[in-house]
Amino acid sequence: DAKTTQPPSMDCAEGRAANLPCNHSTISGNEYVYWYRQIHSQGPQYIIHGLKNNETNEMASLIITEDRKSSTLILPHATLRDTAVYYCIVKGNEKLTFGTGTRLTIIP
Amino acid sequence: KAGVTQTPRYLIKTRGQQVTLSCSPISGHRSVSWYQQTPGQGLQFLFEYFSETQRNKGNFPGRFSGRQFSNSRSEMNVSTLELGDSALYLCASSPNTGGRETQYFGPGTRLLVL
Numbered sequence: 129d130a131k132t133t134q135p136p137s138m139d140c141a142e143g144r145a146a147n148l149p150c151n152h153s154t155i156s157g158n159e160y161v162y163w164y165r166q167i168h169s170q171g172p173q174y175i176i177h178g179l180k181n182n183e184t185n186e187m188a189s190l191i192i193t194e195d196r197k198s199s200t201l202i203l204p205h206a207t208l209r210d211t212a213v214y215y216c217i218v219k220g221n222e223k224l225t226f227g228t229g230t231r232l233t234i235i236p
Numbered sequence: 237k238a239g240v241t242q243t244p245r246y247l248i249k250t251r252g253q254q255v256t257l258s259c260s261p262i263s264g265h266r267s268v269s270w271y272q273q274t275p276g277q278g279l280q281f282l283f284e285y286f287s288e289t290q291r292n293k294g295n296f297p298g299r300f301s302g303r304q305f306s307n308s309r310s311e312m313n314v315s316t317l318e319l320g321d322s323a324l325y326l327c328a329s330s331p332n333t334g335g336r337e338t339q340y341f342g343p344g345t346r347l348l349v350l
Contacts, residue, residue, distance in 0.1 A: 160336070162338070164341075169324065169344075169346070170343060170344070171240075171326050171328075171341035171342050171343045171344050172279070172326070172328075172341045173341070174338055174339070174340055174341075177338060215279075221334050222292065223269065223281040223284060223292050223294070224269075224271075224281065224328075224339060225281070226271075226278055226279035226280075227278075228278060
């Protein structure tokens with residue numbers, strides 16, 4: 129079973145920041161938080177991952193709370209191309225376990 | 237670097253047939269994982285290969301098998317196809333195996349079983 133909880137859907141206006149929350153209250157000390165997204169019928173695309181520090185790359189920022197029980201993926205300036213299902217995954221040494229994710233819709 | 241490639245991209249088979257799907261990982265990547273995605277079950281892990289050895293296996297029947305070659309390319313085979321095997325089959329590669337390795341996915345092979 130997936131170890132994360134995400135809202136099933138969210139909307140965000142084009143050009144605004146999209147903030148996608150994820151709860152992972154049972155995360156272990158050696159487990160990473162990964163974010164992927166999947167645009168309709170394509171393979172999942174890696175976005176970002178982190179252990180306990182906040183991370184930023186060219187796609188997004190990842191904010192992990194100090195207790196590591198939740199995190200937020202931030203897309204700073206959402207575009208229509210960011211419409212996708214976003215998966216938050218807690219990963220240790222085992223396989224990726226995908227939940228149902230958050231369907232993010234960017235509104236023009 | 238070129239990404240993960242999967243062939244064929246689309247496939248139609250009939251019940252009882254078998255099918256072989258191919259995955260070429262990113263150059264230098266030695267771990268290949270396979271996933272099945274269906275509308276009802278979502279994305280589910282099938283198995284992982286590293287250095288030509290199966291490292292992890294998901295909860296799928298023995299009709300699903302795979303292998304990895306010395307160049308890290310991988311194939312998965314499904315025998316005696318059932319209607320429920322219709323799915324998007326995804327391959328992902330990573331440099332090595334283990335928790336710190338980021339997996340990169342290919343575009344998938346969409347299999348339709350009639």
